[in-house]
């Protein structure tokens with residue numbers, strides 16, 4: 001993935017603004033014990049070749065689907081390569097994100113988060129107890145069913161819209177493949193989760209180098225809602241996935257998309273496919289920009305373990321809830337440690 005222009009975080013933000021953002025911030029208090037250590041391994045993360053999943057060669061396609069089934073069940077996260085999303089679309093979106101974060105404080109305050117359900121929300125995350133140390137700046141938008149982007153900087157909204165459209169096409173196709181890996185017909189998840197009006201939420205993040213922070217945690221350990229989550233970034237460095245009691249560093253191959261299973265697919269499959277825990281560690285070398293897009297069911301979809309994954313030896317592990325209620329209880333993915341899974345687990 002091409003590098004984008006360096007991002008400069010706003011440093012001269014007023015104290016009032018700092019306090020307000022901190023109160024609403026997602027990452028002040030809920031640091032769990034695992035986060036005191038930042039050590040991680042470079043164990044391999046599986047790679048899924050999207051072009052193979054949709055290959056015209058039946059043998060190749062079946063093998064690729066078998067591997068996808070294994071990866072979803074065993075890991076719940078993977079690098080997606082050969083996905084067909086043009087580099088130019090991705091680079092433009094990431095460049096726009098950097099440019100947005102480089103707007104003046106005054107310009108960004110126009111989008112300041114007032115309510116968790118706002119269509120456009122900008123905010124800052126601070127180091128615990130230190131309102132001076134910005135460790136994360138974010139901008140959240142709702143790409144689907146109806147996208148609305150910030151009107152500044154010029155062209156940014158269009159670049160984002162183009163990216164979200166292509167990203168969504170890839171994720172919907174992946175949902176078809178995942179449906180098959182679960183033994184269903186390919187449109188199963190689209191129908192079951194009402195994806196035609198699926199509610200997507202995207203978080204654009206920028207993490208400054210960590211020397212200003214009293215903790216190296218950029219984003220505390222959490223799970224994502226939704227069925228699938230896609231993530232792209234300007235540079236490697238910081239994202240870690242929890243797997244088999246260890247943290248693994250993400251080193252995305254260039255032009256790949258990082259994909260993880262979301263909480264609501266874990267619920268639907270009664271825990272067969274797992275939504276992985278992940279976090280972001282600050283690094284002292286580069287300013288990293290990421291775009292994490294949660295692809296969700298429609299708001300009124302009642303998500304519960306479906307009968308195919310429930311029997312006497314597999315009793316339901318989660319209770320059902322509409323996606324909207326689940327998101328509301330989770331503060332619209334505010335990453336405060338109360339994941340949707342925790343609320344739904346029986």
Ligand SMILES: O=C(O)CCC(=O)C(=O)O
Pocket residue numbers: 203205219224231238239278279280290291292
């Ligand atoms: O910035 C990242 O790498 C991760 C972001 C993330 O996990 C999220 O927004 O849910």
Ligand SMILES: [Fe+2]
Pocket residue numbers: 222223224278292
């Ligand atoms: Fe996340």
